[in-house]
Amino acid sequence: MSITHINQLDELDLQILDILIKDCRTPYLEIARICHVSGGTIHVRMKKMEDLGIIKGTRILLDLPKLGYDVCCFVGIYVDKTSSFSYVIEEMKNIKEIVELHLTTGDYSIFAKVVCKSISHLQEILMNSINNIQGIQRTDTFISLSQPIDRNIHL
Known part of the structure; x- marks a missing residue:
């Protein structure tokens, strides 16, 4: 804020x-x-x-594993050049398994949170969707083993 x-x-x-x-x-x-x-x-x-834009709406919180989405991972994305950012972001908006996207500092240009039904589903998303986007140089994937903290900030 x-x-x-x-x-x-x-x-x-x-x-x-x-x-x-x-x-x-x-x-x-x-x-x-x-x-x-x-x-x-x-x-x-x-x-x-x-x-003021402080409250942007409300969301429903889903138990994704109960809906069959058992794999949560984070994908660090290297974008080949600055001029590719807009195109890459627009293309990634079309991949429903990407639930968060962050522009970052450090090693990665973009960091994405991805939820999938299985490891083979993740492989499909990586190989046939994310890595096929023009402007993405390469990716690194980190699979989440568990999420011991899941909270909003308290004021």
């Missing part, structure tokens, strides 16, 4: 965000009760934080 946005938030806004981080399905009236304000106040504060 930028300094500009944090300066526009007060303790009530931070309290609302903390409640929503714990459970984004908490009804506005329940938030109002916890914060000792009216439901209308919560609506106004939520609208303000949405307009």
Whole structure:
């Protein structure tokens, strides 16, 4: 969150965000009760934080292994030249197994989080999708063995 946005938030806004981080399905009236304000106040504060881009929406959290996606990995991607970035990113948006994409410093130009149903599915994604994108020089893949921490930041 930028300094500009944090300066526009007060303790009530931070309290609302903390409640929503714990459970984004908490009804506005329940938030109002916890914060000792009216439901209308919560609506106004939520609208303000949405307009500022602090709240971008809500997401459902899925248990991916229960849906058959048993492999999670990270792919470090070397892009051959700066002018290839836009094209590579646009092409990677079309690969549904890529669930996060980060532009990075260090050894890799791009770091992607990929979920797959199996190692053979991962191999297919790497060989037939990711590595076939023009502008990708090469990749390094790291398979996640487990995820002992999975949390949002608490304010």
